[in-house]
Amino acid sequence: MRRGIAALALVASLAPAATACGAGDSGGDRAAGPVTLTWWDTSNATNEAPTYRALVEEFEAAHQDIRVKYVNVPFDQARNKFDTAAGAAGAPDVLRSEVGWTPAFAKKGYFLPLDGTAALADRDAFRPSLITQAQYDGRTYGVPLVTDTLALVCNRALFRQAGLTAAPRTWDELKSAAARIKERTGADGYWGSTAGYYAQPFLHGEGTDTVDTAAKKITVDSPAAEKGYGTWLSLFSGKGLHRADTTADAYAHIQDAFVNGKVAAIVQGPWEITNFYRGTAFKNKADLGIAPVPAGSTGEAGAPTGGHNLSVYAGSDRAHQEAALKFVDFMTSAKSQETVALKNSTLPTRADAYTAQVRADPGIAGFQSVLAAARPRPALPEYGSLWAPLDTELPKVASGKESLDEGLANARLAIAKLVPDFGE
Structure with missing residues (x-):
């Protein structure tokens, strides 16, 4: 009462x-x-x-x-x-x-x-x-x-066929698993996204973010961030690693490949659970594996909420x-x-x-x-808009149209306009 x-x-x-x-x-x-x-x-x-x-x-x-x-x-x-x-x-x-x-x-x-x-x-x-x-x-x-949050979503059947019994805990382990899956099953091991939101775990894995709200600094091109994005970029080339898709339908392409058993792992959120189950690869729901996103060099795994x-x-x-x-x-x-x-x-x-x-x-x-x-996301009114510059620059980086340094420098300039009171 x-x-x-x-x-x-x-x-x-x-x-x-x-x-x-x-x-x-x-x-x-x-x-x-x-x-x-x-x-x-x-x-x-x-x-x-x-x-x-x-x-x-x-x-x-x-x-x-x-x-x-x-x-x-x-x-x-x-x-x-x-x-x-x-x-x-x-x-x-x-x-x-x-x-x-x-x-x-x-x-x-x-x-x-x-x-x-x-x-x-x-x-x-x-x-x-x-x-x-x-x-x-x-x-x-x-x-x-x-x-919701992002996780490493796995096809357990493909992992089993490759002789893998556990989900990768680091990005390097994911690369090794992808190569083994390709060799033993013919399917790609991992297909990453070029969208800014999906690259966020690579920043958290290095203990950083696009901005430091407490210090009011832009950190998208900091050494830690550059290391994280460097790891993100490295996952588009190599055995079992699908090349970057920068088309407008990239999201649908990645999702379709996963639910139909053409790729063994992607980073995705729970809003796709019902669609996973509709795919041919997951008629047995138990074949759907969910694991934390792999950890970065800090040893910690982190994904956006x-x-x-x-x-x-x-x-x-x-x-x-x-x-x-x-x-x-x-x-x-x-x-x-x-x-x-x-x-x-x-x-x-x-x-x-x-x-x-x-x-x-x-x-x-x-x-x-x-x-x-x-x-958790910082209580910064502009924070939700900070991924837009990355959505513009990261596909260019992934496709080789600009270097990682150039892409992050351009993202920094765009972010500076969104948070003009943030400095070096």
């Missing part, structure tokens, strides 16, 4: 200031009849959205005074679309927000602080690192809905915010997260959602086991 009173008090105190941001067509503080929320869901429309639609129906059945207008917004359009809507009018009451968007939208005042509200009543049930990643400037602006939070629009009126808090609480509950995990094979964000039935999925169990190697 105290939590509920505190939640209402907090929302009431914030509502006048929040409305100044642009409240769309929500109306006054108290709507007549049921309150209708608008939820922008950014999940995959084919594989994931049906599960969320079903949960919306469950929520409405349990809350006769709240209706939910469900809108599936393509992920690659959602950030800009919400930014435009929130800065004017017509933003949704609830957004399924990628974790990297949180600092930027919180800084602009578009997200409602959720500390002490009903949406975070079960705060202690969530992984602490995921709560931290939903924060900006000491406040929490999202409730973790699903999480991804996922999505549910955030409440600060520009909605009080009645819609109160309803939105109830909706977020329901959608992020242990029961709802278990349902999502079982239907979509995505990773829950709270320990009590990893039931025996959920853990029976080898993909989920495997990715859960590598979460310890996930590195």
